[in-house]
Amino acid sequence: MNTKVLQIHPGDNITVALTNLPKGTVLGDVTLLDDIPAKHKFANKDFAPGDKVTMYGVLVGKATAAIPRGGLVSVKNVMHAAGSYELHQRNTQWDVPDVSAWADRTFMGYHRADGSVGTGNFWLIVPLVFCENKNVQTIHTVLQKELGYYYDNSIDLQRQVSEMASAYKSGSFNGDAGAGLSADNKPAAPERLFPNIDGIKFLNHTMGCAGTREDTRGLCGLLAGYITHPNVAGATVLSLGCQNAQIKILQEEIDKRDAAFSKPMVILEQQDVGTEEEFLRRALKQTFAGLVKANDTTRQPAPLNKLCVGLECGGSDGFSGLSANPALGLMSDILVALGGSVILSEFPELCGVEQGLSDRCITDEVAQRFMGLMTAYADKARSVGSGFESNPSAGNVRDGLITDAMKSAGAARKGGNSPITDVLDYPEKVTKPGLNLLCTPGSDVESTTAEVGSGANIVVFTTGLGTPTGNPVAPVLKVSTNTALFNKMSDIIDINAGTIIDGTETLQQMAGRMLNHVIEVASGNIKAKADTADHNDFIPWKRGISL
Template identity: 65%
Template sequence: MNQKVLKVHAADNVVVALTNLSKGETVTLDGQEYTLTDDIHAKHKFVAADLQAGDSIIMYGVLVGKAQSPIKKGGLISTGNVKHAANDFEISEKRNTDWKKPDVSKFAGRTFNGYYRPNGEVGTANYWLVIPMVFCENRNLDVLQESLVRDLGYGRNKKYKYQAQQLIELYKTGKSVEDILSADIRTSASEENAQRLFPNVDGIKFLNHEGGCGGTRQDAQALCGLLAGYITHPNCAGATVLSLGCQNAQVSILEEEIKKRDANFSKPLYILEQQKIGLESDLLAAAIKHTFAGLIIANQTKREPAPLSKLTIGLECGGSDGFSGISANPAIGYTSDLLVGLGGSVILSEFPELCGVEQGLSDRCVQVDIATRFSSLMKTYNARAVAVGSGFDMNPSPGNIKDGLITDAIKSAGAAKKGGTSPVTDVLDYPEKVTKPGLNLLCTPGNDVESTTAEVASGANIVLFTTGLGTPTGNPIAPVVKLSSNTVLYNKMRDIIDINTGTIIEGEETIEQAGERILDYVIKVASGELEISAVRHGQDDFIPWKRGVSL
């Protein structure tokens, strides 16, 4: 790598270190020399000119902080000398919806092999769901999972079970602790790969959760909407629903939410209420029989070619670092633009991580009423956070700060790059469904799992998830493709990372080249040709968002 530093935007007054730099070292960028007054670790920033207390810190061309004390040219910016700051925003009557559509000729006419649903949507996978209406039914889900999954060939991580069995045998033969610790335990391929009874069904997924009762009526309504989003999702073949009967999240609410999303819903759906059936053993027997019958029906659906316009991609980041906003995020931003150019849909969420870039996104909304809704959701969310002693400015995690994201606005400006440059066609509140092609903004927390859970409920049939620190998050029914912002992470955690975009930092490829490479990968994943890390590990994270304050 020849380039040691980078200025992201011409208006910026901070420079990003692409490698570790030493105090006293002089670096050159665009003919300008900078002698460093501090050690600058890779991913962190130094100022391009002397700053006084109160001066603005500009990065990505927007306000991201204010200097709290004088900072000399070449000096490190840190939580000790910079505080979060962001420009306010307003609704403009002028729309900034002209955009330079990328060249999509490489993908024109391309298809993926997916599962067609009765309403015309196309899934990238084919799952059967088992869902509790209330946490009281979680134990019954556990019993069903134990009864069905292994014998039908859907067990994950069986190799660890077989390794434990080998250790048990060693212990029974009287081996010492030292013998056991030095034992070479392996698993054969035949032990790991059980034959599926239903080859066209990718699995049975159990959406355990802690909600459904004891919260507000708003919580119950939102949960039912979320669950309806999964039941009507194109990656779902059908569902078995277990209800206790007396909970806030009533089956009638779920049925209303299903109709909102699919008025002519016709997938197999089996709803079993324990207080009507009586004996728990009878409930479980009925659930096993109905689920098995549903799997027979689901297995009749096979993959068929579908246009790329049938894809909806969720855009997510977690465990972000100082490179996320200049490699992985803009790379999937270009992928986003490519898919929009092909008639597909993308979802940008995590509203606390859009703080400071609201004006640009608001101006990109195709209609004023859509911009108004975005403004209302952002301001209401932040006000709720402030009311309980928090706020969007408290969003960066310790890991974010350690790796260069020292204010929420810096994190946000980089995170927003995931959405590319296309116009915003719709703004959705949690857990509404995507109904329009193009870029959709979805109100969710910045919490990785809550946000990913919501994006899938809104229709994402694949999620692109960028990380600079390493995050193993997945989803029960949608492939969550993990992309590293730097090569060090990719090499260190290749068991959970699918794609490396550190090549951009190293100058090996452009953002556009990486974006095209990612879309090629997405097509293979959507067709079932590639099994990503989160699916391989059975990383089925599912956390509904209770509409309190979660950043």
């Protein structure tokens, strides 16, 4: 890769700076008229107001002011614009990657009765309504401590505060007090009572009552997706009793996903049981019995086609579409060629690339569903005064993603080049191998929550700015787009794809390294950084609210 600039597609009329370029820099036949920060773009032609701006070979904006050749492209002179889309002929031919090196590889997973394979073995504690959040938290805390899953990683911080408080009382506080515990003195993790259960997790949320019927059904479907998830050994479900999200609806959604559901599951309704103490005692007794049964399952070899990988991005930057995302796209293509499943979501971040994606759908019906969901989502967003153009965050814009279409064109590269086998509406389950499109918001946690609910047993999450996002039941692997981020936030970043920008690794090499890491994490040999730090983010989507 050129160490200074990159024109991604031959038809692009803007170029990306790979490093900070000062005004006056000569690049071939272009002289820069402004300082161009790394990740930002400059014009490689003269733009008049209204001229189309193209990147990745697609329309990503329109000039709102004259931009001279060599000038900085920014929100001051470009606005969001995206191409239209319609039903075309199918375009499902693709260059299938050579997967001979992976054909006989396996991972060590938990085999379920429905034929799926988990990368973890967790017990879930699930509230059907927010009224039960406190009871869920109580059960979770008690079980975590007593069964050996509780590790107090706040001890170091408590020691630091104690030292600062003592220094302040003595009048010696100068900003340096409170070193805390060294790594050698931190307490060891406790021994588990149930060695084959990887953890006890809970799904606190703010929904279940007083919402729309659509949100109630969506919540029950999402919770059913987690309860039937291959990474889940069993579940305890707590209901108040009078809420909109009824046990009957949850059971209907479980049946949709697994008609022969046979995992241990405890369901209790507080208004039937009576006192809170009795309610909690019953829940603990029945849950413990379920844990005994769930502990019988052990890891066994499984082919890679049992992997279902969620493709996620968050805190994206101007390098996302050049390094981590296309490398993840290549890894996705390898998994698809092996018969596995991948999920590309975040529909507001597919704005502007709808035509190419719809053309890749295997049937007209699948393409029409994708376009229909995109149109309906965009219309709903506009109806509340916020179209897709509002999607980029302040951090995105600051680091070079100045329009939603520009962000989308880079984000879509996570999906590789394989045909699209299915299009799902939230919170439907993945049932077909290959590349699946799932309608979710661009919001990182809502999208990650949805991908796991649809069956992703591991998530690969690219980021240019850094994010600690994790998930209660599925490992979330962070891939940095640039080396500076990897070095700065090494406690939450698993893989550095900045080597592609640095020129020390190719996209193909990174894709292979990424897949090897996925296999190790799926087998339980390596923990995702988000799991080590105990990040368990879970946010259901309220339709039409989030971008």
